Each structure stands twice: as structure tokens, then as C-alpha cells.
Amino acid sequence: MSDDAMPSPESQAPESAPQSAAPQQSFDNSQPTQASAQPAGSVYDAFKQLPEFNGADDVTIARTLYQSMQGYRDAQGQLRQYQSMMPATLEYMQNAEQYRQWQAQQKAAQQQAPAQPKWWDPPQVKDEWRQYIVRDPETGREVIAPDAPIDAQAQIRAYQAYTANFAKKFVTDPEGTLKPFIESIAQQKAQELVQQQLGQYTAQNYVQSLEQQNSDWLYDANGQVTPEGQAIRGYIAQAAQAGIATAEGRWQYATSMLERDLLNLRYQQVQQMFATPQAPPQMEPPPVEPQAQSNMQFLRQRATRAPSRSGGATEPRVPQPKMSFEERLRAQLVKDGSI
Structure with missing residues (x-):
């Protein structure tokens, strides 16, 4: 068999170079993936050490914390309502006996008073x-x-x-005839005005009391309205447009809407924490120089070249002088007419 048909040991050596390079490149590209697959410390690791969360996963812990936070906010709302009612309750308890006596007198007077003629x-x-x-x-x-x-x-x-x-x-006697009518209308209007003024006074005191009790989150250290305070003002105006007349009803509506917004924001944050992380971008292989790529292609073609199937007589093998790999490659290129 001729020297063209049988690849030399030196020509086989470069063929194994790309094959061994592929696993090495695959190993290098897999390092970022393995590094990213190792999860960082979870924010719920501290809770897992508590007896209440023994053996619970992160989703169960998050759900329990969410429910606890909602219950805590409900309790805060009830506490603020109780605190607003506490001054009136203390005043009633201090004067409960006088109030009962006055109520009994009013009831007796109503029973004894004759009906006023129309x-x-x-x-x-x-x-x-x-x-x-x-x-x-x-x-x-x-x-x-x-x-x-x-x-x-x-x-x-x-x-x-x-x-x-x-x-x-x-x-x-027009004055005496119309006097009962005028007195009745005047008394009715006076009662309406008194009730209106009393309601406004009570509402103002209630609003001032709320601002004092919740000033820690309605205003910042510089006295400016916080984002939560601005949201409360917007919801109070919305409650007024909806027909809620009392200050207590507007405040309850505004705080309920603000708590809903905060809970939705917290829920979105928890959802983002449990979102699947994106896979890191794959590293592109380094560019191959044109000349080196041409040499590798030539070596592959020479290594896979099939032997000649011609039926002619083979020339007797003449001993060739020992040549290096570079000399053999150059001689082959001259023979093929490449150079």
C-alpha cells in the first residue's frame, strides 16, 4: 500500500486534538451553570429553626407569615378604633350614675308632658x-x-x-295666630343647626385625634406627608365622593384600602422571591483563526482519504529518507499542487 493511502502516525496526532478539546470546552461552559444551580441562603432559614416551622418549606412559611401580617393589621385597626373611643368611654364611666339619672328624668318628663296642640x-x-x-x-x-x-x-x-x-x-291677631307656627319651625331649624355644628365639631376632634395617633406614619421626620399619608388622603376623598358622610366611615374605608394595597405589594414581593431564576447565558466558543481552520480541514481530508482502487501494478516501495512532520506536510502540498 502506498504512502498516500496510509496516514502516518504524525498525521493522526492532530486529529485527536479537536476531539479532546470538545469535552474540555463543555466542562468550562458547565461551570457557570453548576455555580448558579447552588441556591443562596433563603430568607426563611431563620424561621426554619423555630419549632413552629419545623419541617416546613419556604412556601408554607411565606403563607403563614402573610396570614399573620394580615391578622396583625386587622388587630391594629381595631386597636385604633378602641383608642378613639376610649376618651368617651372613660368620661361615661366617670359620670355613669348622673347619666342614668338624667335619662330617667327625660323618660319621665316625656311620659308626663301633655301633647302640644298643633x-x-x-x-x-x-x-x-x-x-x-x-x-x-x-x-x-x-x-x-x-x-x-x-x-x-x-x-x-x-x-x-x-x-x-x-x-x-x-x-x-296675626302675631298670636302665627306664633305657634313660627316657634315650631324655629325650634326645628335650631335643632338641625346644633346637630350640624356638633357633628362638625366631633368630626374635627376625631380627625385631629387620628392625626396625632398616626403621625408616625402619616408624616415623616421633616413633617412632610408620606406616600401612605397621601394614599390615605386620596381614599378619604374617594369615600366622600362615594357618599360616606361620617369621618369614622371615611377613615375606616381609607385604612382598609391602604391595607389592601400594602398586602398586594407584599404578595407581589413574595411571588418575585419564588420566581424561577433565568439560566445564565451560554459562553460562545473562541473564534478560530482562518489559517488554523484551513490547516485542520486539510488534515481531516488527508486522514479520511480512501485508498486508490485502481487495478494497475504498484510500484516497488523505495525506502524514503526520514522526514519530519513539517517536511512531510510540505511534500504532500507540493504533490497535490497546493503550493
Whole structure:
């Protein structure tokens, strides 16, 4: 067999170089993946040491902490409500006996006080009997029809007598006639104004008390409104637009909405903590020089070159002088016409 058909040991040596390089490159690329696969210390490791969380995973611990935080916020809301009611409760407890006595006196006075007569209380006339009230064509006054029943005539006469007496008193003494009416309207309006002023005063005191009790998170150290305080103001305005009239109702609505926002934010943070980390980018292999790539391609072609199947006679083997790998490669290139 000729020297062209049989690759030399020196020509086989470079063939193994790319094969051994592939595992080495794969090992280098796998190092970042193995490093990233090792999880860092979990934020829940400290909780796992407690007896309550013995054997629990991170998801169970997070869910338990979330429920505990929600219960804590509910308890805080109830505590603030109790604190706002505490001054009135203490005042009532100090004057409970006087309040009971006053309440008993008011109840007794209501039972003993006679009913105040109405300033305008004419006798009632049934609707079906009003048809018997007609006008006299000669005088133009209201009179009773001749065919009216006896009961209808009695009620209509009583009504006409009352109205005629009222008109006579109004003409002779208008001030005395209208005095009960004016006093009744004035008393009603005065009570409405007092209740309105008292409600505004109570609401102002309630708002001031809330600001003092919650100033640690409504305002910062410089006296500026915090983001939570701005959210509370926005929700209070929203409650007013929704028709909630009392300051207590608006505050309860605003704090409930703020707690909802904080819980949603905390839930999103927990979800991000348990999100699957992205795989690190794969390292690209180093670029191969054009000349080295050409040499490697030539060596592969020479190593896989099939022997000649021609039926001609083979020349007798002539001993060749010993040459180095570079000399053999150059001689082969000259023979192939590459150089």
C-alpha cells in the first residue's frame, strides 16, 4: 500500500486534538451553570429553626407569615378604633350614675308632658264627601250640597267653622295666630343647626385625634406627608365622593384600602422571591483563526482519504529518507499542487 493511502502516525496526532478539546470546552461552559444551580441562603432559614416551622418549606412559611401580617393589621385597626373611643368611654364611666339619672328624668318628663296642640289642626273630611262642597252661584262662597248625607254635612260644617275661626283670629291677631307656627319651625331649624355644628365639631376632634395617633406614619421626620399619608388622603376623598358622610366611615374605608394595597405589594414581593431564576447565558466558543481552520480541514481530508482502487501494478516501495512532520506536510502540498 502506498504512502498516500496510509496516514502516518504524525498525521493522526492532530486529529485527536479537536476531539479532546470538545469535552474540555463543555466542562468550562458547565461551570457557570453548576455555580448558579447552588441556591443562596433563603430568607426563611431563620424561621426554619423555630419549632413552629419545623419541617416546613419556604412556601408554607411565606403563607403563614402573610396570614399573620394580615391578622396583625386587622388587630391594629381595631386597636385604633378602641383608642378613639376610649376618651368617651372613660368620661361615661366617670359620670355613669348622673347619666342614668338624667335619662330617667327625660323618660319621665316625656311620659308626663301633655301633647302640644298643633297650630293648624282642622277636622278631617273624607275624600268621598268633598264632592258635596260646592259654591253658591250668587255669593261665590262654599256651601253644602242639598243632597249631602247627614254625616257628610256634620263633618263639612265642622271644617268650615274651624277655617272661619282661624281666618278671624288671623285678621284680628296675626302675631298670636302665627306664633305657634313660627316657634315650631324655629325650634326645628335650631335643632338641625346644633346637630350640624356638633357633628362638625366631633368630626374635627376625631380627625385631629387620628392625626396625632398616626403621625408616625402619616408624616415623616421633616413633617412632610408620606406616600401612605397621601394614599390615605386620596381614599378619604374617594369615600366622600362615594357618599360616606361620617369621618369614622371615611377613615375606616381609607385604612382598609391602604391595607389592601400594602398586602398586594407584599404578595407581589413574595411571588418575585419564588420566581424561577433565568439560566445564565451560554459562553460562545473562541473564534478560530482562518489559517488554523484551513490547516485542520486539510488534515481531516488527508486522514479520511480512501485508498486508490485502481487495478494497475504498484510500484516497488523505495525506502524514503526520514522526514519530519513539517517536511512531510510540505511534500504532500507540493504533490497535490497546493503550493
